[in-house]
Amino acid sequence: MKSKAAIFEAIGKPLIVDEIEVDDPGPGECLVKLEATGLCHTEIWYMGGGDNVDYEQLSPRILGHEGGGVVVKCGAGVTSLQEGDHVVPLYISECGTCPECRDPNTNLCSYLDDKGYYEGAMLDGRPRFRWRGRSAYHFMGTSTFSQYTVVPEVALAKIRPDAPLNRVCLLGCAITTGVGAALWTARVRPGDSVAVFGCGPIGLNVVQGARLALAEKIIAVDLKPERLQKAKELGATHLIDARKHGGNATAAVKSLTGGGADFIFEATGNTHVMRQAFEAVRYGGGKCVLIGVAKTGEEVSLVPRMLIAGRQLTGTAFGGCKGRTQLPWLVNWYMDGRLKIDALVTKEIPLTQINEAFAWMKQDQGYRYIVRYDM
Amino acid sequence: MKSKAAIFEAIGKPLIVDEIEVDDPGPGECLVKLEATGLCHTEIWYMGGGDNVDYEQLSPRILGHEGGGVVVKCGAGVTSLQEGDHVVPLYISECGTCPECRDPNTNLCSYLDDKGYYEGAMLDGRPRFRWRGRSAYHFMGTSTFSQYTVVPEVALAKIRPDAPLNRVCLLGCAITTGVGAALWTARVRPGDSVAVFGCGPIGLNVVQGARLALAEKIIAVDLKPERLQKAKELGATHLIDARKHGGNATAAVKSLTGGGADFIFEATGNTHVMRQAFEAVRYGGGKCVLIGVAKTGEEVSLVPRMLIAGRQLTGTAFGGCKGRTQLPWLVNWYMDGRLKIDALVTKEIPLTQINEAFAWMKQDQGYRYIVRYDM
Numbered sequence: 001m002k003s004k005a006a007i008f009e010a011i012g013k014p015l016i017v018d019e020i021e022v023d024d025p026g027p028g029e030c031l032v033k034l035e036a037t038g039l040c041h042t043e044i045w046y047m048g049g050g051d052n053v054d055y056e057q058l059s060p061r062i063l064g065h066e067g068g069g070v071v072v073k074c075g076a077g078v079t080s081l082q083e084g085d086h087v088v089p090l091y092i093s094e095c096g097t098c099p100e101c102r103d104p105n106t107n108l109c110s111y112l113d114d115k116g117y118y119e120g121a122m123l124d125g126r127p128r129f130r131w132r133g134r135s136a137y138h139f140m141g142t143s144t145f146s147q148y149t150v151v152p153e154v155a156l157a158k159i160r161p162d163a164p165l166n167r168v169c170l171l172g173c174a175i176t177t178g179v180g181a182a183l184w185t186a187r188v189r190p191g192d193s194v195a196v197f198g199c200g201p202i203g204l205n206v207v208q209g210a211r212l213a214l215a216e217k218i219i220a221v222d223l224k225p226e227r228l229q230k231a232k233e234l235g236a237t238h239l240i241d242a243r244k245h246g247g248n249a250t251a252a253v254k255s256l257t258g259g260g261a262d263f264i265f266e267a268t269g270n271t272h273v274m275r276q277a278f279e280a281v282r283y284g285g286g287k288c289v290l291i292g293v294a295k296t297g298e299e300v301s302l303v304p305r306m307l308i309a310g311r312q313l314t315g316t317a318f319g320g321c322k323g324r325t326q327l328p329w330l331v332n333w334y335m336d337g338r339l340k341i342d343a344l345v346t347k348e349i350p351l352t353q354i355n356e357a358f359a360w361m362k363q364d365q366g367y368r369y370i371v372r373y374d375m
Numbered sequence: 376m377k378s379k380a381a382i383f384e385a386i387g388k389p390l391i392v393d394e395i396e397v398d399d400p401g402p403g404e405c406l407v408k409l410e411a412t413g414l415c416h417t418e419i420w421y422m423g424g425g426d427n428v429d430y431e432q433l434s435p436r437i438l439g440h441e442g443g444g445v446v447v448k449c450g451a452g453v454t455s456l457q458e459g460d461h462v463v464p465l466y467i468s469e470c471g472t473c474p475e476c477r478d479p480n481t482n483l484c485s486y487l488d489d490k491g492y493y494e495g496a497m498l499d500g501r502p503r504f505r506w507r508g509r510s511a512y513h514f515m516g517t518s519t520f521s522q523y524t525v526v527p528e529v530a531l532a533k534i535r536p537d538a539p540l541n542r543v544c545l546l547g548c549a550i551t552t553g554v555g556a557a558l559w560t561a562r563v564r565p566g567d568s569v570a571v572f573g574c575g576p577i578g579l580n581v582v583q584g585a586r587l588a589l590a591e592k593i594i595a596v597d598l599k600p601e602r603l604q605k606a607k608e609l610g611a612t613h614l615i616d617a618r619k620h621g622g623n624a625t626a627a628v629k630s631l632t633g634g635g636a637d638f639i640f641e642a643t644g645n646t647h648v649m650r651q652a653f654e655a656v657r658y659g660g661g662k663c664v665l666i667g668v669a670k671t672g673e674e675v676s677l678v679p680r681m682l683i684a685g686r687q688l689t690g691t692a693f694g695g696c697k698g699r700t701q702l703p704w705l706v707n708w709y710m711d712g713r714l715k716i717d718a719l720v721t722k723e724i725p726l727t728q729i730n731e732a733f734a735w736m737k738q739d740q741g742y743r744y745i746v747r748y749d750m
Contacts, residue, residue: 100659185685285478292679293680304646304675307665307690308690310560310695311690315684
């Protein structure tokens with residue numbers, strides 16, 4: 001079947017908006033017709049050269065990992081989904097049976113990894129996409145930059161059909177990552193003090209995750225006043241403009257929390273800010289959670305004594321969310337008004353504008369851009 | 376009262392064994408007659424210049440923090456101890472009322488710190504020691520290198536009177552730090568996989584802590600075959616001679632544990648080994664606990680992506696043990712044979728041999744040396 005898509009062809013080049021061919025789903029796979037997809041900095045990172053340690057820069061490739069759509073065809077053996085189901089593709093699957101799925105403390109299902117999905121193909125070693133006579137590779141198991149995409153059953157979260165797909169598509173990455181970092185990775189408890197370093201599209205969702213967890217102090221740190229105002233809108237109780245502190249908010253956060261916060265989240269990807277964030281958690285159990293992705297080759301350096309005094313450092317991927325089980329909960333919270341998504345949507349665009357939107361994102365304009373395939 | 380003691384006078388010089396004067400205990404303090412004290416690398420570190428960031432190099436000073444003794448006099452207002460009680464001094468107090476004491480997740484009682492005890496004096500700002508007409512400072516609130524010492528009530532763990540003080544004195548630091556790191560900081564569970572990087576006097580106790588916690592795999596890593604054999608004696612199930620792996624046991628530990636251990640403990644203080652240890656924990660929740668004290672100014676550098684994948688890094692001080700409450704439990708475990716101490720005692724010496732023993736320790740000869748004041 002034919003599908004409109006945005007194709008990655010080479011590092012440093014814009015995506016090519018064109019028509020591709022999508023094959024039928026194989027065993028254990030579903031063909032999904034997407035209504036919308038979010039644009040995430042991960043794609044910008046990949047298009048700029050990515051990280052050759054973990055991924056070969058496969059080409060041509062269909063990027064995208066924040067989709068919302070409807071199942072239009074199920075491959076052989078698919079039992080948990082059927083035609084017409086509304087779904088959000090998951091770049092971290094939930095197979096339910098691997099050691100990680102059976103561990104309540106992690107969401108890092110190893111199914112996609114073990115089966116080679118991250119190599120850009122499905123289980124039989126072949127991609128389901130073709131473009132100009134060549135195979136086009138999958139990306140993160142999701143490939144939401146094609147209106148029709150093929151996704152393994154275990155990487156599709158079934159959601160309630162009344163939820164607007166052009167909003168809950170953002171649960172496929174940013175919203176869940178931020179909210180989940182507070183709820184599942186850190187397990188923020190009522191009354192805790194929380195600081196968020198970096199109030200971009202991820203950090204803002206940590207703020208609302210902390211609010212949902214009933215944190216008492218929610219300190220937002222950023223360099224931009226408009227982002228701090230947005231953080232306030234989403235639940236921040238205290239705002240720190242890091243520019244007023246020489247670019248380092250550590251002392252200000254310690255002062256606001258009587259020595260250090262219970263939890264600090266780093267959502268910039270800057271390794272210097274990671275260190276500042278770590279140094280602002282309280283001794284004796286304060287935890288710093290890294291969310292931002294550092295540039296390839298950059299490392300974070302720490303004074304061991306600060307760890308000896310009981311500070312903890314960890315990180316989160318997809319907010320520790322077990323997608324098939326827990327993502328539908330976030331859909332419910334959105335539908336009943338507890339979780340804010342609309343406030344984060346800057347603009348909806350047709351697929352043809354995708355490269356333009358990436359340019360806006362690189363300039364940190366706005367928050368989230370959504371491609372609607374019906375536009 | 377007169378007391379034999381070993382006095383620190385200057386960086387890089389041996390301790391001076393001499394007689395000092397010890398004052399009566401002030402309010403909330405006890406005078407303790409020590410039977411024995413262990414010698415720890417912390418004293419070697421301090422005598423060599425220590426860490427001017429945290430401690431001024433006060434002089435003259437009575438070092439020592441692994442004592443076992445009997446209360447001989449109580450100051451005004453002391454209610455929880457009386458003359459004749461057997462005690463182990465605690466360099467991390469347990470006041471019972473500070474925020475940390477009320478937090479089940481940390482042992483880092485802030486009492487001694489808040490009251491200025493780490494400045495080398497008691498609450499009234501004066502030391503209780505005098506030597507050659509000058510005041511001599513306290514150290515870590517314990518100062519066990521004097522046969523008679525004055526310690527705040529909140530920094531004395533009362534223990535059962537039938538326990539030999541020349542053994543349980545080691546619970547004042549090394550044994551509790553190692554065993555507690557497994558039991559209280561990491562909370563190792565039955566069946567977990569554990570690796571210990573560095574099988575010196577601390578690491579060996581992590582090994583037995585992991586054994587007490589019913590860990591299934593206990594991997595000991597060291598450069599010295601005799602230390603690995605000692606680790607086996609204390610419960611290690613697998614031994615890795617890091618020399619056979621180019622000095623880096625990360626890959627070997629990952630191989631033995633199917634991808635990474637649940638818990639890894641670093642007990643060398645070498646920042647390169649800290650990184651190796653961290654990189655050998657499993658993704659999705661594996662935790663690395665730093666115990667070793669790094670050289671001043673050295674930092675540990677990490678790849679943030681390894682944290683994003685759910686690895687955790689933290690550290691421990693005194694094994695997370697709330698001393699007044701929990702140290703007596705270790706005494707019981709020693710008395711009923713579950714906790715091994717005798718196997719770690721290399722030699723008992725009179726106080727006059729203290730500098731000689733420090734020289735042996737600097738050469739990594741043996742494990743623990745104990746000064747007996749009755750020798």
